[in-house]
Amino acid sequence: MSETPGEPVATERELTMSRAMVEAISSEMAADEEVFVMGEDVADYGGIFDSTQGLLEEFGRDRVMDVPISETGFIGAGVGAAQAGMRPIVELMFADFFGVAMDQIYNNMAKNTYMSGRSVSVPMVLTTAVGGTYNDAAQHSQTLYGTFAHLPGMKVVVPSNAYDAKGLMHNAIRDDDPVVFMFHKRLMGLGWMPAPEGPKTPVPEDDYTIPFGEADVKREGTDATVVTLGLHVHRAMEAADELVDEGIDTEVIDLRTLVPLDAETVLESVRKTGRLVVVDEDYRSYGVTGEIVARAAEDALADLEAVERVAMPDVPIPYARPLEEEVNPGVEDIAAAVRATR
Amino acid sequence: MPSVTELREIYEEMVTARRYEKRLQEEYLEGKQPAFDISAGPIPGELHLAAGHEASAAGVCQHLRDADTVTAPHRPHHIAISKGVDLNRMTAEIFGRRTGLSKGKGGHMHLFDPDVNFACSGIIAQGCPPAVGAAMAAKKRNTDEVAVAFLGEGAIDQGGFFESLNLASVRNLPVVFVVEDNDWAISMPKERVTDVSNGAQRAEGHDMHGVRVDRDDAVAVYEAAAEAVGRARDGNGPTILEVQVHRRMGHFMGDAEGYRPDEDVEAAEMRDSVERLAADLRKHGVDDDELTAIRDRASARVEEAIEFAKEQPEPDPEEAYEDVFTNPPAGATGGED
Numbered sequence: 167m168s169e170t171p172g173e174p175v176a177t178e179r180e181l182t183m184s185r186a187m188v189e190a191i192s193s194e195m196a197a198d199e200e201v202f203v204m205g206e207d208v209a210d211y212g213g214i215f216d217s218t219q220g221l222l223e224e225f226g227r228d229r230v231m232d233v234p235i236s237e238t239g240f241i242g243a244g245v246g247a248a249q250a251g252m253r254p255i256v257e258l259m260f261a262d263f264f265g266v267a268m269d270q271i272y273n274n275m276a277k278n279t280y281m282s283g284r285s286v287s288v289p290m291v292l293t294t295a296v297g298g299t300y301n302d303a304a305q306h307s308q309t310l311y312g313t314f315a316h317l318p319g320m321k322v323v324v325p326s327n328a329y330d331a332k333g334l335m336h337n338a339i340r341d342d343d344p345v346v347f348m349f350h351k352r353l354m355g356l357g358w359m360p361a362p363e364g365p366k367t368p369v370p371e372d373d374y375t376i377p378f379g380e381a382d383v384k385r386e387g388t389d390a391t392v393v394t395l396g397l398h399v400h401r402a403m404e405a406a407d408e409l410v411d412e413g414i415d416t417e418v419i420d421l422r423t424l425v426p427l428d429a430e431t432v433l434e435s436v437r438k439t440g441r442l443v444v445v446d447e448d449y450r451s452y453g454v455t456g457e458i459v460a461r462a463a464e465d466a467l468a469d470l471e472a473v474e475r476v477a478m479p480d481v482p483i484p485y486a487r488p489l490e491e492e493v494n495p496g497v498e499d500i501a502a503a504v505r506a507t508r
Numbered sequence: 509m510p511s512v513t514e515l516r517e518i519y520e521e522m523v524t525a526r527r528y529e530k531r532l533q534e535e536y537l538e539g540k541q542p543a544f545d546i547s548a549g550p551i552p553g554e555l556h557l558a559a560g561h562e563a564s565a566a567g568v569c570q571h572l573r574d575a576d577t578v579t580a581p582h583r584p585h586h587i588a589i590s591k592g593v594d595l596n597r598m599t600a601e602i603f604g605r606r607t608g609l610s611k612g613k614g615g616h617m618h619l620f621d622p623d624v625n626f627a628c629s630g631i632i633a634q635g636c637p638p639a640v641g642a643a644m645a646a647k648k649r650n651t652d653e654v655a656v657a658f659l660g661e662g663a664i665d666q667g668g669f670f671e672s673l674n675l676a677s678v679r680n681l682p683v684v685f686v687v688e689d690n691d692w693a694i695s696m697p698k699e700r701v702t703d704v705s706n707g708a709q710r711a712e713g714h715d716m717h718g719v720r721v722d723r724d725d726a727v728a729v730y731e732a733a734a735e736a737v738g739r740a741r742d743g744n745g746p747t748i749l750e751v752q753v754h755r756r757m758g759h760f761m762g763d764a765e766g767y768r769p770d771e772d773v774e775a776a777e778m779r780d781s782v783e784r785l786a787a788d789l790r791k792h793g794v795d796d797d798e799l800t801a802i803r804d805r806a807s808a809r810v811e812e813a814i815e816f817a818k819e820q821p822e823p824d825p826e827e828a829y830e831d832v833f834t835n836p837p838a839g840a841t842g843g844e845d
């Protein structure tokens with residue numbers, strides 16, 4: 167394996183987030199026969215969101231398997247294959263579809279390690295597409311970050327750009343625990359769903375890992391802390407740029423993984439700024455925003471001067487454009503929340 | 509055998525559905541030029557069109573009344589049209605307008621018209637259990653209403669389908685599972701995902717009736733459905749009715765179908781159920797003028813629906829917070845900032 171210790175080699179080569187993910191999968195598959203991919207439309211189609219593009223040509227149908235639309239069956243089979251020592255990468259086409267297979271995900275995949283007293287492990291990656299902004303309505307637009315992160319036993323990864331996606335994917339495949347790898351459709355660099363500026367980044371050709379539980383401070387600032395993940399990292403950065411003109415210096419933190427959570431980076435920032443804004447594309451109640459605010463309240467209460475949450479209101483995601491725009495937090499919503507902490 | 513009047517009705521529904529999909533395709537793609545952007549244009553989001561599926565819905569729904577329940581999958585328009593869903597309000601919904609069936613909240617995969625007991629949804633095989641439930645209600649209330657769940661051949665590998673079969677069978681419920689076999693589940697050909705090429709065979713393991721209509725022919729569907737729906741109405745239990753249809757377009761709009769052999773696309777175009785029915789009608793003495801008149805009427809109806817939809821207002825952003833509950837609770841629900 168061409169692991170580069172320390173900092174990866176600088177490169178000018180830019181990749182989309184999907185290419186970066188696939189590069190990591192491909193390299194791990196080449197290095198380890200036990201790694202294989204299965205899911206709907208992962209072979210000839212290359213994944214509806216390009217998450218397996220080109221793998222069929224490289225590794226053939228035995229290792230890149232199209233499967234029936236039987237999520238309970240094939241996700242559960244992934245658990246079994248992982249327990250047998252293989253390293254399956256299983257795709258759930260949209261996170262919204264977890265409903266038909268959640269038992270295998272949270273009662274088997276997530277709990278078997280613990281229930282077995284660690285005599286069993288489940289080195290499996292469940293990749294899944296998340297997020298809205300393209301009017302796909304209530305059953306195809308959710309992120310469900312909080313749902314997956316709430317249930318103990320799964321590591322939960324949410325990359326916001328190509329560089330992170332590759333390093334996190336290497337780590338996910340090598341990890342001996344089940345990892346849910348949630349990629350935002352809008353960030354993948356699809357020809358038919360234009361990505362914002364930002365997710366396409368330089369990506370080293372060599373393998374590298376990004377450890378779980380290390381948030382990334384995307385922008386340093388002294389006046390307010392914005393904590394977010396996925397697509398909304400880019401929206402927060404845009405809001406921060408806008409706020410510069412008003413003399414507000416915003417720190418933006420990309421959590422990158424929800425489980426494990428890098429609370430320390432958040433707390434450090436809050437101790438500095440005293441003002442916390444949490445931005446999430448998941449539902450507002452009982453989710454990521456509440457969790458981050460609670461951590462800050464537990465461990466940095468004395469430093470907290472103001473708190474704001476920006477999230478999906480607790481309504482199913484509506485179809486029509488003005489309705490979805492209303493509920494999905496935009497750049498202006500984030501900027502307004504930062505202003506409100508002042 | 510359907511009467512000539514019935515044949516005309518079936519034909520009119522089929523050409524309406526075919527025309528509808530063609531016009532929606534045009535409207536959808538307009539505004540997505542020159543580069544295809546799924547969220548742009550008058551109809552954003554995914555759009556699954558059913559050109560080539562018409563015979564199944566038209567042949568089955570000919571036996572249904574408004575009080576009978578139909579559930580449909582992500583490819584629903586032809587079924588909605590045959591079930592008698594209000595075309596103007598359905599189109600307004602697809603265009604995301606306030607006067608749409610769901611006030612713009614549902615979109616094309618989530619159409620509800622309780623007036624004719626129609627609903628569709630976007631998760632595979634999701635409509636099967638609710639169809640069983642509608643059949644249960646009909647039976648408990650001693651009506652002779654039936655329920656029909658439409659789904660694709662790819663969807664019959666889903667657990668919810670099998671559970672529904674067993675439940676329907678053991679309770680002897682008036683439900684028909686109509687499997688539209690278009691050979692493809694997005695990019696996956698049927699033979700890659702199942703060794704059972706005749707989906708109706710899955711009925712055997714549940715001790716219920718199963719029949720497959722091997723050709724894309726509305727008359728053959730009509731006849732098979734007469735038996736299946738009749739059996740349900742008479743209290744003689746559920747049926748799987750599988751129908752060979754064809755996918756004349758990509759899985760969704762924007763699908764370049766790189767995975768699909770050209771011959772398969774051509775074959776789907778050759779086996780045109782609409783043309784086949786037109787030929788049948790001619791044999792029954794319906795002349796070309798009359799067929800043209802039917803087609804013109806269908807086109808006019810489609811045009812009217814699209815014009816209606818485009819004139820409708822968009823919902824106000826604030827409306828996003830309404831309709832979560834039938835009885836909105838008094839306390840905070842998290843919708844507010």
Ligand SMILES: Cc1ncc(C[n+]2csc(CCOP(=O)(O)OP(=O)(O)O)c2C)c(N)n1
Binds near residue numbers: 235259660662692
């Ligand atoms: C549980 C679930 N898994 C996957 C999908 C994604 N999906 C939507 S349509 C489709 C293919 C369906 O094929 P089929 O049932 O044959 O119907 P067709 O689209 O060919 O009409 C898939 C996999 C989904 N909507 N729900």
